Amino acid sequence: MNQAFGIVNFAGNHIQVDGLQDYRPVGAFSFLGRYRVIDFPISNMSNSGIDTIQVYIRRKPRSLTEHLGTGRHYNINSKRGRLHILYTESNMVSDLYNTDIAAYIENLDVIERVPYPYVVIVPSYMVYTADYSNLLQTHIDSGADITLMYHSVDNAKEKYLSCYTLDINRQKGVDSIQPNRGNAKNKNIFMDTYVMKKDLFLDLIHKAHKMSAMYSLVDIVDEACQELDVRAVPHRGYFASITDFRSYYDANMSLIDLKNAQNLFVNDWPIYTRTNDSCPTQYFDGSHVTSSVVSNGCLVEGTIENSVIGRGCVIKEGAVVKNCVISSDVVIGKGVHAENLVVDKHARLVRGKRVIAPPEKPGYIKRGDAL
Amino acid sequence: MKQNNMLAMILAGGRGTRLHELTKKMAKPAVSYGGKYRIIDFPLSNCANSGIDVVGVLTQYESIQLNSYVAAGRRWGLDAKNSGVYVLPPREKADANLDVYRGTADAISQNIDFIDSFSPEYLLILSGDHIYKMNYAKMLAYHKEHNADATIAVIEVPMREASRFGIMNTDETSRIVEFEEKPEKPKSNLASMGIYIFEWKLLRKMLMTDMKDPDSSHDFGKDIIPALIDDGKNVFAYKYKGYWKDVGTIDSLWEANMDLLDKNNELDLNDPTWKIYTEDVTTLPHYVGPKADINRAFITQGCVIDGEVKNSVLFTESKVAEGARVIDSVLMPGAVVEEGAVVQRALVADGIRIGKNAVVGSADSEHIELVAKRVKGEE
Numbered sequence: 001m002n003q004a005f006g007i008v009n010f011a012g013n014h015i016q017v018d019g020l021q022d023y024r025p026v027g028a029f030s031f032l033g034r035y036r037v038i039d040f041p042i043s044n045m046s047n048s049g050i051d052t053i054q055v056y057i058r059r060k061p062r063s064l065t066e067h068l069g070t071g072r073h074y075n076i077n078s079k080r081g082r083l084h085i086l087y088t089e090s091n092m093v094s095d096l097y098n099t100d101i102a103a104y105i106e107n108l109d110v111i112e113r114v115p116y117p118y119v120v121i122v123p124s125y126m127v128y129t130a131d132y133s134n135l136l137q138t139h140i141d142s143g144a145d146i147t148l149m150y151h152s153v154d155n156a157k158e159k160y161l162s163c164y165t166l167d168i169n170r171q172k173g174v175d176s177i178q179p180n181r182g183n184a185k186n187k188n189i190f191m192d193t194y195v196m197k198k199d200l201f202l203d204l205i206h207k208a209h210k211m212s213a214m215y216s217l218v219d220i221v222d223e224a225c226q227e228l229d230v231r232a233v234p235h236r237g238y239f240a241s242i243t244d245f246r247s248y249y250d251a252n253m254s255l256i257d258l259k260n261a262q263n264l265f266v267n268d269w270p271i272y273t274r275t276n277d278s279c280p281t282q283y284f285d286g287s288h289v290t291s292s293v294v295s296n297g298c299l300v301e302g303t304i305e306n307s308v309i310g311r312g313c314v315i316k317e318g319a320v321v322k323n324c325v326i327s328s329d330v331v332i333g334k335g336v337h338a339e340n341l342v343v344d345k346h347a348r349l350v351r352g353k354r355v356i357a358p359p360e361k362p363g364y365i366k367r368g369d370a371l
Numbered sequence: 372m373k374q375n376n377m378l379a380m381i382l383a384g385g386r387g388t389r390l391h392e393l394t395k396k397m398a399k400p401a402v403s404y405g406g407k408y409r410i411i412d413f414p415l416s417n418c419a420n421s422g423i424d425v426v427g428v429l430t431q432y433e434s435i436q437l438n439s440y441v442a443a444g445r446r447w448g449l450d451a452k453n454s455g456v457y458v459l460p461p462r463e464k465a466d467a468n469l470d471v472y473r474g475t476a477d478a479i480s481q482n483i484d485f486i487d488s489f490s491p492e493y494l495l496i497l498s499g500d501h502i503y504k505m506n507y508a509k510m511l512a513y514h515k516e517h518n519a520d521a522t523i524a525v526i527e528v529p530m531r532e533a534s535r536f537g538i539m540n541t542d543e544t545s546r547i548v549e550f551e552e553k554p555e556k557p558k559s560n561l562a563s564m565g566i567y568i569f570e571w572k573l574l575r576k577m578l579m580t581d582m583k584d585p586d587s588s589h590d591f592g593k594d595i596i597p598a599l600i601d602d603g604k605n606v607f608a609y610k611y612k613g614y615w616k617d618v619g620t621i622d623s624l625w626e627a628n629m630d631l632l633d634k635n636n637e638l639d640l641n642d643p644t645w646k647i648y649t650e651d652v653t654t655l656p657h658y659v660g661p662k663a664d665i666n667r668a669f670i671t672q673g674c675v676i677d678g679e680v681k682n683s684v685l686f687t688e689s690k691v692a693e694g695a696r697v698i699d700s701v702l703m704p705g706a707v708v709e710e711g712a713v714v715q716r717a718l719v720a721d722g723i724r725i726g727k728n729a730v731v732g733s734a735d736s737e738h739i740e741l742v743a744k745r746v747k748g749e750e
Contacts, residue, residue: 258658277647280684281671282669294657309656
């Protein structure tokens with residue numbers, strides 16, 4: 001697909017994932033043990049034949065730049081292709097001004113120099129698989145100015161509360177983009193995924209910049225719905241939006257079921273990630289593991305039930321890990337019972353014998369914490 | 372090459388006939404081991420971790436897979452400037468007949484021009500089919516310290532097994548005074564590991580002579596090493612302590628995999644300071660289903676387990692369905708054990724499917740059963 005380049009956008013101000021986001025942007029969150037959230041959008045692009053990819057970072061770049069590296073692990077052509085990591089300027093009066101539009105303005109010349117006529121803009125904080133070459137073709141064939149992707153859900157009252165929704169008319173045209181106010185079950189959740197001509201994209205950036213210093217791309221596209229031909233394409237398959245703590249936990253848990261996972265990890269659509277060269281996981285006498293997803297490099301002596309385990313974790317003798325999402329290099333000590341938790345990287349649960357959160361409100365153990 | 376002026380050559384032409392079907396279409400160094408590795412990952416990772424930048428891999432038998440596998444030097448970090456993995460199958464040259472490698476020494480002789488192009492001071496010769504972790508930089512330091520002309524890595528083997536190996540007899544300074552290939556009455560238990568460091572200039576001279584010798588079998592163990600010792604050269608034994616395995620048979624390949632199940636196994640693949648690198652495959656983490664029962668196992672990414680796995684090693688993307696039992700066994704990459712099937716004391720080859728309720732291997736067999744063909748189950 002040598003007609004489009006890709007932009008992986010960051011999570012805006014309205015998205016707040018408590019705990020985890022203090023240490024890194026959502027794109028760099030550990031996901032399903034061996035992945036990071038951003039592996040999904042970038043793999044989608046790479047598999048769709050997009051080999052010029054710009055990743056925008058708003059804050060805390062360390063873990064994300066470390067993970068992305070040169071981008072070679074995403075199977076992007078190392079000569080013709082390019083993974084570009086771009087930053088906003090953070091010396092702003094307030095974080096509120098640190099919008100995606102500000103980031104694009106900051107890197108305008110980089111965008112202008114890309115030789116492709118179309119741009120595909122996707123979020124770094126949503127997990128789904130989609131073929132952007134099909135999306136682009138649909139967009140070109142329809143003659144629309146902008147094409148957006150959405151996912152229809154029937155639980156928008158209690159979920160997707162930090163997402164936008166699309167008002168779609170009968171002609172598949174988009175009338176407006178509204179925040180999800182949680183007032184109806186059935187909604188078309190906007191997947192923050194856009195296709196348009198690069199020139200139009202540049203126009204919109206300038207327009208938004210003039211209009212308001214706090215505008216983001218979604219605001220200006222919402223306005224554009226009045227005068228431009230903005231259409232929507234539905235997405236089918238697995239979709240998760242990592243836009244608050246609960247959705248992060250739920251997305252991980254939902255993929256423990258292999259059937260769900262097969263809706264996300266489809267044939268001939270590899271999801272790439274950075275290898276860690278960890279050895280396989282070792283299970284010892286006394287280990288008891290059911291309904292779980294386990295990454296490489298773990299040493300397991302205890303019990304794991306209905307959990308996601310990251311790379312290089314140690315689950316000691318007599319330990320019980322139940323309904324947990326465990327990041328990499330975590331130690332669950334002898335006899336410790338951990339339940340309904342998200343445990344961040346390098347944490348050690350060794351002394352507290354019972355660390356149990358209520359199932360309706362999973363707990364969070366901070367990065368590197370010793371308990 | 373800058374790092375220590377030593378170039379490594381890995382002998383990877385061996386066929387490994389005693390591995391039967393496993394090496395029918397693939398050279399022995401390319402055989403899978405330890406869940407996610409291939410045997411040749413070990414010498415290659417050792418080189419990378421020891422600061423060796425240039426590695427030649429001498430291939431011959433069924434080399435297509437092996438050639439493409441090792442050519443991607445990036446996997447082991449051997450891709451910096453002036454660094455690389457070079458695949459060296461026999462090739463036609465202007466002034467000589469095209470010939471296969473007639474022996475281990477001949478394989479090096481036929482690539483003298485390649486080695487010369489890097490003008491190394493030292494040449495490290497390795498075997499592509501051994502499983503071990505070793506810091507060759509330490510061995511080189513030992514070599515220099517002893518002012519040796521050649522240094523041979525040796526490992527102590529049980530005396531009763533010594534007659535299966537090439538045995539080094541040394542004096543009190545570790546200088547090798549005699550070399551005996553598979554001696555009936557071994558005088559020592561120091562077995563050659565097939566790892567040699569040579570002064571390249573000296574070896575080069577010896578190889579030139581060896582090439583012209585019609586009586587030579589062009590082999591390091593049989594010809595070059597004995598000649599060095601007979602010439603009174605300084606040949607030293609470098610004692611290695613640690614895990615080392617030559618997996619020549621199905622039984623020993625199985626056993627080497629089983630070794631990984633021990634909690635404090637000597638190989639310790641989990642050591643962050645000496646990682647073994649391999650191909651990066653894009654698969655999910657392993658999935659453990661609600662009916663799974665896992666005890667003493669070594670399991671890698673891409674596996675899906677919903678049955679019983681005991682005392683077994685599961686390679687990339689192998690599957691154990693509900694109600695199936697895998698005991699004391701090795702499932703190579705992509706092997707599938709369907710519902711209710713039982714696999715016991717067996718090694719199931721790459722991509723082989725064991726059908727529903729089928730039974731392979733048995734608890735009291737003398738040897739490990741190699742399953743290299745699809746086993747039909749109940750329809």
